[in-house]
Structures are given as structure tokens and as C-alpha cells.
Amino acid sequence: MTDHENTRVDPRILRTRQLIKDALIDLLQEMELNKITVNRIAERATINRVTFYLHYRDIQDMMEKMAQEMAEDIEDIMRSATDKESTGETDSLMLESLLEHIAGNGKFYKVVLGTRRTPIFTERLLKILTEAITKRTEKSFRASSDVQRDVAIWYGSSALIGTIVAWLRNDMPYTPQYLAKQLTMLFRIGGK
């Protein structure tokens, strides 16, 4: 997706890794994870099977690395949304940026978040959202409604990620902006 590399890297490495990643995303659209082998990935990526092992320990390891990259991308996006705004609309903007990013890489996210095949990615995003909400409600949480704070955080973060997943599964029927607004409304009234 993004680069993440400052030091000059051998273009063969970049090319090979990209081919492998594309191949995996490709295969995940077609079959369950347990049908995907290093062999198939190598074939699809038009590389030698041994080359795969020069870059990743196994498929699991590869997915963890991809999830890590995704998490870094998303954290960057959310950080810069927080930075550039000083009005009170930070979380609405954060959501909007996040959804735009997801929509912009729809093919990737539809596979890794929208299918049941790769829980690592969903897990990772849930963690990011949970942390964001936890931070956000650090001071503003009002215990008025007798709701436990941790329950409210569980509730809100799962709601966000679940809605994003459903949105992806339904091929993003709303614009990122509109969905961000909807989510902000739901999020404000409940779970806070």
C-alpha cells in the first residue's frame, strides 16, 4: 500500500514482495485460507516457491507483516487527522479519513476486513479503534447513565468496526463522508 521505507531497497525485493502480496489478496478473493498454499501463492505471483521463504517464514508470518503495515498506514492517517484539526470535530474527521482510506483501497480492505478469512486484520483494526476511543473518552466520559466505561468502550469500538465490515461486505453503498456522519451520530448518542 504505502512505502514505509526510507533506505534504498533493492528493486527486486520490492517487486517480489508486491507480487507475493498481490497474489495472496488475489487468492483470498477466490478461496478459503486453508486452501491457500505457498505453492499456489508462488505460482500466482510468478515467482519460485523458494523465493517466498526468503521473505516470509510462512503464510501466517506474511499475514502478520501485512497486518502490521495496514496498522501503520491507519495510525498515520488517524494521527494526521488529529493533528490538522483543532476544532471539536476531531473524531468525525478521523472517521472520515479512515473510511476514505479504506474506500480508496477497497479491493484490499474488502478482502482482509470484509471476509472471515483473515481475523488478524480485523483484530488489529479493533485494537486501534479501541485505543482511540479509550483515549478520546479519557476525560469526557460521563458516568451519568450507569454504564460501565469498559463496557461502553467495548460496545462502541465493536460497533464501529462491525459497521465498517458490513459496509465493505455490501460494497460500500454509502460515501465515506455520509457513513462517517451516520457513525458519529450513533456514536454520540450511545456508548459514551
Added chain:
Amino acid sequence: MTDHENTRVDPRILRTRQLIKDALIDLLQEMELNKITVNRIAERATINRVTFYLHYRDIQDMMEKMAQEMAEDIEDIMRSATDKESTGETDSLMLESLLEHIAGNGKFYKVVLGTRRTPIFTERLLKILTEAITKRTEKSFRASSDVQRDVAIWYGSSALIGTIVAWLRNDMPYTPQYLAKQLTMLFRIGGK
């Protein structure tokens, strides 16, 4: 979990299937799904590997069948909660019965819902909750807040299942009754 069988079944079949299921749950507590082989399941279940194939096509098939059984159990529970109540507190009672059932089979649910290893189960429960909420809001939905009904349903059902998962992961720090109350409150104010 429950029986589901009216016709008399050879006790060897029941015994073997139970051994296999227990073995899988056992192994899922210890390792990722991709490390679990039919061999390991058979060893742990103290049955012959070939016997596994007399009952299930493969591990995937086995998990689908287990998820189906879980779904039937849960649907029974929710149906009887709906039946026995005529006051307006149906959904609170439904939630409470559901959470009690989950708590009562904590070891099982902690593994199949609380880990990232078996998305089929989470998926299945999400579907049940989504349908329940859809039915529940069929007439009572008020479009007052400019929130799309489908978005509200995505939001609410994901919130419910996500909270249950988090509750399991944290070893159920609240009683089913208390959590049901909390969820009902959160659910009432948001997502409707």
C-alpha cells in the same frame, strides 16, 4: 452441548463425536487453527485418524457442523425467551438468557467466540443477532435521527456481538444479568 437427536443413535457414534469435539476445543485453546491437524485431533481424542473421516469431511466441515449446532442451541434459547414473556422486556430477557447460556458453557464459547481462530462461529452469531434486531425494529424503528436503518442495524448487532466477545476475552467480569442490563441501556439510547 444439547442433544438434538430424537432417533436412537448408536452410542459409539455419540461417544466418538463428543471425543472429537472435545479434542478440537482443547487444541484450539493451545494453538492456532493452522497447527491443528486431523492427526492431532485424533490423538487427543484417543481415536483412530480414519475414524475422524467417518464423521467429518475435514476440519472445516467439522467446524461448520459445530457452528450449526451452536446456532440451533442459541436460536432455541432466544425463541423460548420470546415465547415465555409477554411484557415489553422481551429483548432484555433474550439477552439475559443468551448471556447465561454462554456463561454456562464458558469454556466452549471462550474458545470459539473469544479467540480469532474460528470466525465461523462469530459470523453465525452475528447473523442471528442481526436477524433478531431486524425483526425487533421492523415496526418500532423511528427515523427521527436521520440514521439509516441498515446502518443502525449493522451498528447495533456488531456492538452486541463485539461486547460479548470482549466480555469472554476478559473472563466474564460481569454477571450475565448485569451485562444484559448494561447492553440494553446502551442499545436503547444508540442504534435504534
Added chain:
DNA sequence: TAATTATTCAACATGTTGTAAAAAAGTTCA
């Protein structure tokens, strides 16, 4: 161009999968 690094090729041991046929063990029911 020379040195370095990445990729390919061929090969290997080890383990998994799914299936088969026949023997052994357990269950049912007259």
C-alpha cells in the same frame, strides 16, 4: 566491469491428506 545481492533450480526428508479393504470390537434385537 567487478562485486554484491536476489532469484531460481533441483533435490531431499518429513509430515499431512484423503481413501481403500479387511479385521476386530461393540451394539441391537429376536
Added chain:
DNA sequence: TGAACTTTTTTACAACATGTTGAATAATTA
């Protein structure tokens, strides 16, 4: 109880997947 039936075990097999090796070829760098 004993005979008929069903399930489980045993042994065996072919196909495929895994992870690693050492040596060759190819691409990049400087």
C-alpha cells in the same frame, strides 16, 4: 445368548505441502 449389523481399528497407499539445502543464474550497484 447368539447372530446380524454397524462402528472402529489397522495397515497401506498416492498425492501433495512444508521448510531447507547448495549450487547456478540473473539483476543491481557503485
